[in-house]
Amino acid sequence: MIGKWQKNSTFQAGHLLAAFLLCLVAFTGAARAQTSTDDLFEALKNAPNEKEARLIETEIWEAWIDAAPTPDLREQVESAMRMRGEYNYQGAREVLDKVVAEAPDYPEGWNQRAFILFLQGDYEASLKDIKKVLELEPRHFGALSGQAMIYITQGRAELAQKTLRDAVNVHPYLKERALLIKPKGVDL
Structure with a gap:
């Protein structure tokens, strides 16, 4: 009888331990998800070289897409x-119109639509979507660089330069940094 009780007790203790560990993993995973974007931006700002920065940039883009409120919305964006x-x-615009209507607090839905609007030549609508992206995620270097490209296209050079500097402040290895005009006597 004692052997059977010990067996069941060990079995139940094992289940309790497994449940506890599962809860612990879920809790730490949720906490890590909340801070991981901040950690990625910090790592990006301090990246030792362009190669490392590109790897971190990719992780940030994946995090932005993964932040979709539902798997269905993520699939729609993809x-x-x-x-x-x-x-x-x-077709992409129609899908993204639905995404931003359904998830107005999802920055990447707005950003992807802003990009489509840019490609369609609707710069003012793109700028409105970029404004929304930056309200939701001020560090969105993709939106900032897109905004700068629109300003360049519109001949708004000073505003484009300011926006590019803001973007490079977030992402020092941003590809568009080559478009920055160096003021005389200043090393960028």
């Missing part, structure tokens, strides 16, 4: 990105 890659800008 679908729109595939459509964009196939030059189906109108």
Whole structure:
């Protein structure tokens, strides 16, 4: 009888331990998810070289896409990105119109639509979406660089330079940094 009780007790203790560990992993995973973007931005700002910065940049982009409130919305954004890659800008825009309507607090939905609007030449609408992205995620270097590209296209050079400097402040190895004009006597 004691052997059976010990067996069941060990079995129950094992289940309790497994449940505890599962809760601990879930809790620390949630905490890590909340701070991981901050950690990634800190790592990006302090990246020792461009190669490391590109790896971190990729992780940030993945985090932005992963932040979709539901798996379905994430799939819609990815679908729109595939459509964009196939030059189906109108199809991508229609999908992203639904995404931002359904998830107005999801920055990447707005950012992806801003990009489509830019590609369609609707710069003012793109700037409105970029403004929303930056309200939700002020460190969105993709939105900042897109905003700068629009300003350059519109001939608003000073504003473009300021925006690019803001973007480079977030992401020192941003590809568009080559568009910065160095003031005389200042090393960027």
